[in-house]
Amino acid sequence: xxxxxxxxxxxxxxxxxxxxxxxxxxxxxxxxxxxxxxxxxxxxxxxxxxxxxxxxxxxxxxxxxxxxxxxxxxxxxxxxxxxxxxxxxxxxxxxxxxxxxxxxxxxxxxxxxxxxxxxxxxxxxxxxxxxxxxxxxxxxxxxxxxxxxxxxxxxxxxxxxxxxxxxxxxxxxxxxxxxxxxxxxxxxxxxxxxxxxxxxxxxxxxxxxxxxxxxxxxxxxxxxxxxxxxxxxxxxxxxxxxxxxxxxxxxxxxxxxxxxxxxxxxxxxxxxxxxxxxxxxxxxxxxxxxxxxxxxxxxxxxxxxxxxxxxxxxxxxxxxxxxxxxxxxxxx
Amino acid sequence: xxxxxxxxxxxxxxxxxxxxxxxxxxxxxxxxxxxxxxxxxxxxxxxxxxxxxxxxxxxxxxxxxxxxxxxxxxxxxxxxxxxxxxxxxxxxxxxxxxxxxxxxxxxxxxxxxxxxxxxxxxxxxxxxxxxxxxxxxxxxxxxxxxxxxxxxxxxxxxxxxxxxxxxxxxxxxxxxxxxxxxxxxxxxxxxxxxxxxxxxxxxxxxxxxxxxxxxxxxxxxxxxxxxxxxxxxxxxxxxxxxxxxxxxxxxxxxxxxxxxxxxxxxxxxxxxxxxxxxxxxxxxxxxxxxxxx
Numbered sequence: 001x002x003x004x005x006x007x008x009x010x011x012x013x014x015x016x017x018x019x020x021x022x023x024x025x026x027x028x029x030x031x032x033x034x035x036x037x038x039x040x041x042x043x044x045x046x047x048x049x050x051x052x053x054x055x056x057x058x059x060x061x062x063x064x065x066x067x068x069x070x071x072x073x074x075x076x077x078x079x080x081x082x083x084x085x086x087x088x089x090x091x092x093x094x095x096x097x098x099x100x101x102x103x104x105x106x107x108x109x110x111x112x113x114x115x116x117x118x119x120x121x122x123x124x125x126x127x128x129x130x131x132x133x134x135x136x137x138x139x140x141x142x143x144x145x146x147x148x149x150x151x152x153x154x155x156x157x158x159x160x161x162x163x164x165x166x167x168x169x170x171x172x173x174x175x176x177x178x179x180x181x182x183x184x185x186x187x188x189x190x191x192x193x194x195x196x197x198x199x200x201x202x203x204x205x206x207x208x209x210x211x212x213x214x215x216x217x218x219x220x221x222x223x224x225x226x227x228x229x230x231x232x233x234x235x236x237x238x239x240x241x242x243x244x245x246x247x248x249x250x251x252x253x254x255x256x257x258x259x260x261x262x263x264x265x266x267x268x269x270x271x272x273x274x275x276x277x278x279x280x281x282x283x284x285x286x287x288x289x290x291x292x293x294x295x296x297x298x299x300x301x302x303x304x305x306x307x308x309x310x311x312x313x314x315x316x317x318x319x320x321x322x323x324x325x326x327x328x329x330x331x332x
Numbered sequence: 333x334x335x336x337x338x339x340x341x342x343x344x345x346x347x348x349x350x351x352x353x354x355x356x357x358x359x360x361x362x363x364x365x366x367x368x369x370x371x372x373x374x375x376x377x378x379x380x381x382x383x384x385x386x387x388x389x390x391x392x393x394x395x396x397x398x399x400x401x402x403x404x405x406x407x408x409x410x411x412x413x414x415x416x417x418x419x420x421x422x423x424x425x426x427x428x429x430x431x432x433x434x435x436x437x438x439x440x441x442x443x444x445x446x447x448x449x450x451x452x453x454x455x456x457x458x459x460x461x462x463x464x465x466x467x468x469x470x471x472x473x474x475x476x477x478x479x480x481x482x483x484x485x486x487x488x489x490x491x492x493x494x495x496x497x498x499x500x501x502x503x504x505x506x507x508x509x510x511x512x513x514x515x516x517x518x519x520x521x522x523x524x525x526x527x528x529x530x531x532x533x534x535x536x537x538x539x540x541x542x543x544x545x546x547x548x549x550x551x552x553x554x555x556x557x558x559x560x561x562x563x564x565x566x567x568x569x570x571x572x573x574x575x576x577x578x579x580x581x582x583x584x585x586x587x588x589x590x591x592x593x594x595x596x597x598x599x600x601x602x603x604x605x606x607x608x609x610x611x612x613x614x615x616x617x618x619x620x621x622x623x624x625x
Contacts, residue, residue: 064433121571128605262434295448299445310434
C-alpha cells in the first residue's frame, strides 16, 4: 500500500476517484459495448499507450523522435517471426522483440546524443534509421520481405499464444495502457524524472549543475523503445499481418506522435486525451467520407482538424481542459 | 565486357546528374526556407507533387508543355507560399519544433489529399513529342527531356543566385538570415522578408515539380518520398546552404542511378539513407555547411 500512497502523492482525491471509476468502467466495457465500439476503444487505448511511450522521450526528456515506427516494427516483427517460424509464443517472443528494439534505441540514442545532435537534426536521424530498416526488411526473406508476414487467424481463445478475439486484445492493451500510465507517473515523481525535465528545459544548464545528461537521455530512449516495442508485438498479433511498407512507415511514426502532441506534451493525461480526440475525429470523418464518397476527403477533414488544434491550442487540449475543470497538473 | 560495363556506368552517371539537377532545385527550396527562418518544411514533397499535378493539368487540358507552364506555376507557388507564410506559419516562427512539425504536417495532409480528391489515385504522366529524342555525345546518350529539365533547373538556380547577391531584397533576406535581430534594428521589414523567402522556396519546388513531371509520372503517394528525398539532399549538402543543396542533389541523383545499376533498383534509397546517417554523424553541418550549427 505504501507504493500506492507514494504514487498517489498529493494528487487531489477528485482525480483519484475519477480514475478509479474510469478504470472500473473500462473493465466492464466489453460486456456492454458492441463490436464496433469495442474496436474504437481498442484503438484509443493503443494510441494512448504508444503516445505515453513516445511522450517519455519528447515530453519528459525533450528529444524529438520521428522514427518510433522503428521500435514498434522491430518488436512486432521479431515476436511474430519467432511464432511463425518456430512456434515460440509471444509471451516469450516479446522479450526478444523488446531486446532488439532496446538495442536499436540504444544505437540511435548513443550515436545521436554522443555527437550531440539536437532538435531537427536528431529527428532526421531517427527518420533515417526507420527508413533504412524499412528497406532492409523489404529484402529480408525470414521476415517475409516486401510480401509481408502473416499469422494464422484463430478465433478460439488461446492466452498462451495470444490468439483470440477482440476482447482478449482489449484487456491486454488496457493493462498496457494502465501500466504505462502508472509507470510514467512514477518516473515523473522520481529523481530521473526531475533530471529529464531539467534536460528538456536547458540541457547545458542541467549538465553544468551535474545532471548526467547523456545517461538520462539514454535511459529515456531505452524505456521509450521498450514500451513502443510492446505496442508493436500487440499490434502484430491483433492484426495478424506485417508489411515493411506500413510497419516501418513514416506515417506510422507520425501517428505515434500525434496523441501526445495534440493532448498536451509532457503531461500524463495528454496522450490519453489526445488519443480520444484523434480516434473520435478519425471515426467521425470516416463516416462522413463514406457519405461524401470523395477520395481523400476523410484525410482533408483530419488535416483541417489538426490545423485548428495546433493554431488555437498549441500546448495541447489537456492543459486547457484541466484548467477549465479546475484541475492543474503539477509536473509541467 | 568491362568496356560495356564502364559505358553503362558512365551512362548511369549522366542520367543521375541530369535528374540530380532537378532534385537540387527541389531541395534548394527547402534549404532556403530553413536557412532563413529555421523552419523545416515537412510539406515539401507534397508541394512538389502539387507542382507536378499543375503541370500535368496544363499539359492534359490546355496542351501547354510543362516547360512553358513552369513560369506560371512558379508564380502561383510564390503567391501561395507568400500567403501561407503570412497567414499560418508566421506565428510559429521561434516556437518549439514539434509545434512547427504539426502545423506543416497538417498542411501536408491537406495538400496531398486535395490532389487525391481532384486527380484521383492513378499515376499521371505527360507524353511529350520530345519524349524519345536524344542527343549523342560520343558513346553517351542524353535524353532530351532530362537534358532540358536539367538546363532549366540550372538556369533557375542561377537566377536565384543573382537575386540573392545582386538585388536589395535578396541581400536583405540574407541579412535577416544571418542575424534577424540586427536586421530588425536597421529597419528591415523582417516579416515581409520571411514571407518573400517562403514564396521563393515554394516557387523553387513548384518549378522543380513542373520539370520532374517530364521525367517521372506523378501520384499522390510520391509526396512522402519526395519530402524524405529533400531532407536527405539538404542534410548531405548542408541545411541552409544553397550550393550545398545543388551539390547534394547531384550526389544523390548519381548515387541513386549508380546503386540502381549495380544493386537491385529497390535498394537505391537504402544507399541514400545510409549516406544520410553517415553525414549526420560525421559532419552534421553537411558537406558545405558552415562550421557550427
